[in-house]
Amino acid sequence: MSIGLIWFGNDLRTADQTMMWHASQEVDQLICVFCDSSLADTSPLSAYATPSTSRKVFLRQGLNDLSKSLSELGQTLFVSSLPAHHVITTLLNELPITHVYRNLHPGWYEQKALDDLKEAFSDVQFRLFSGLQLFSPSHTTFIGNQFPDTFSKFRKHMERLEVSPPAPEINRLPAIAPFVLPNISPWKVTQEQEAPLFNGGELAALTQLSDYFATPLPSTYKETRNAFDGWENSTKFSAWLAQGSISPKQIKACLDVYERDHGANDSTYWIFFELLWRDYFHGYGLHYGRQLFARQGIRGQGAQGSFYPERFKKWCQGNTPYPIVNACMRQLNQTGYMSNRGRQLVASCLIYDLGIDWRYGAAYFESQLLDYDVASNWGNWQYIAGVGADPRGGRHFNLDKQARTYDPEQR
Template identity: 45%
Template sequence: MATTALYWLTHDLRLCDNPALRAAAASADQMLLVYCVDPSWFQPGQFQSRPMGQHRWRFIYQSLRELDHQLSALGQRLLIRFDDPETTIDQLIRKYRVDTLVRSHAVASDEQQQLEQIRERHPRLHIAQFWTHTLFSPDHLPFDLQHLPTTFTQFRKAVESLHISTPLAAPGQLPPPPIAVEPSHWNELPDATADITLFSGGESAAHARLEYYFADQLPAHYKQTRNSLSGGDTSTGLSPWLAHGCLSARQVIDRLKRYEQERVRNDSTEWISFELLWREYFQWYAQKFGVGLYRFRGITSKPPLTSFYPGRFRKWIEGETPYPIVNACMKQLASTGTLSNRGRQLAASCLVNELSLDWRYGASWFQQQLIDYDPACNWGNWQYIAGVGADPRGGRHFDLEWQTRQYDPLHQYIQHWAGNSELKLLDHVDYVDWPIVPEHHD
């Protein structure tokens, strides 16, 4: 009797350097590959924002279309289901008598919970998980995950000399799907159009960007340009493809090492490696703390001294605060789904420190808007700014006027995004001049 493997794709939308795909192909006579588009992604959540915004959804849709095309050349197909993963995976396991379920290790705690529900429903099912989203696996780390260093600096010193495996080639063949497998549900998916196209989803676009960036002098000047507020080549620009697994971090490191051997190794190329280790740290940080990644108090024992003021939050979202540099950042984010690392820090610091707002609302808005949303990096960085995460200094408060003089002295960025159109007031007042704010939000 033929054995069947089900490969549940999540943040691993690629053929190259994909150990989960290779394992699924080697484990059975026939194989299903499925991606679940959860309808809850497009509904407002606990913090008023949607888990999935239009910019990121368009990128994912393009990535799925390309992956389906790649799989067809290998005699396979990508099954798309517009339903929650628990229901979809359960149905496929029962209908096709799946022997082995394969997937990448979950990044976020809610994904881990979904897998546990499936495990409970199918206790005899063999489940295999693979580390496709990180540079290392737990076995390679020089510490137990529960003893993850409390600061990034400690983590970097512990892992920067570790060997990083060479990326795997794409498989040359795959087992066929079961006979008469049902068609994909592409026509049920939400509209994937967007007004502005800055990034194209998919593995081929990821490799094109990787080669473009490392083709000449851009990596050699990364440290000098990385804090810029705008400019397509001031950073590597690889984060959207890394976030959705169209490209692996190991592939980036491998290309960086080749650049250093063939061209130059300097402070800038080392800083690219440094940034990839920051990303790595947050992946293990999320694994260790689980739901603590989303708690108001974060991983600390005390909640921050912030609340929630709907009017202030709306002005922050719309770029209508008294802070022109932040307004410009928020308008760029809403329009394009992109924002520089410096811009993200300034917008987050403003929400937490100037507006005294619950940091989770800001993190959720970034989750909705960012094309390159990564649960670990987004929520970990917001905790860092809010003082409830891994920062030993207890949070970061940026002087917005100084930051403007440093990074936008001629106000070109502010003018481009209309951040300083008029004087903005922080709060409205009622007829006796009492600020209209809600009660404290716990």
């Protein structure tokens, strides 16, 4: 009798789940568990990264959808608010589990938990998959087994590779392995009020995916993506990608169909380009590990700023001397979302105009962004701060010029 354990994280879906497909073929019984890492210390500045109410609601919506989908496949979603390492250790100690299925996570703390478990339970098969990325992380190290120090090198190599199609559909999962353990219980579907913009879960994610590619918007994406406002100006996939309610491969498959039917151009390529950026930062996080959170970044030098509590508080509240920054921060606090250009500007302001250590900004984004992704968030902040992958050594934006270009009405 073989018993499998699917360890969910930022992959709250049943479609395009290679790890689930393998579990359906390889084990006789199965347990599906999610550990709520929002209660764990996942960064050095965790006191500033406490998830907002909006982030918690978005997560619960995602768990609701996953629970319903698993039920239709004959399974139950178990959830614990304890740290993942503790939960998985308990399950492996108390039950004769033979296989653990997990999508590779780019965070250092998540990787350490996994590595410690693999070392402690060497008799268990740990089956690892790349369900969070376009490409397997094994494809992202090259040139003497080194991770590329710039995105350009990465892109030139990776864009020539073929993206594998989404995983086969799963019609049934193995039966539930019965167990009763404290602090690990079936998820009880909650009633959540719908948000005006983003609602978590696989159903909402697939709806946005279908709706977006049913329009001509992909053909103008590159020209509109930096706009501060407007639902249609960018894909808006990022929150569901971060939650794992959709996968990069699902997006790429829809993009391929769109280009086949409507033609490819710079804008449709740019959607793929942004997915490559995401893969780059995932590989970056896996390669550099704890340096993702280091003040000096991956370069070991060049960090600016200190911590000024009052300045930082005003930045968080959108109460700085810069109207464009204030508008972006208010949008973030109210919706859990901010445009790509807005993120660059408020980060530049915090680091170069307010003189604050970039890590405090990264931690605040962690608390607020619905699309928070550990590698993309901390990697992008390092990029702006000049301690990461930017070959130009950081990006200091002229806020007055940017306001004239992107927010002439000072909204």
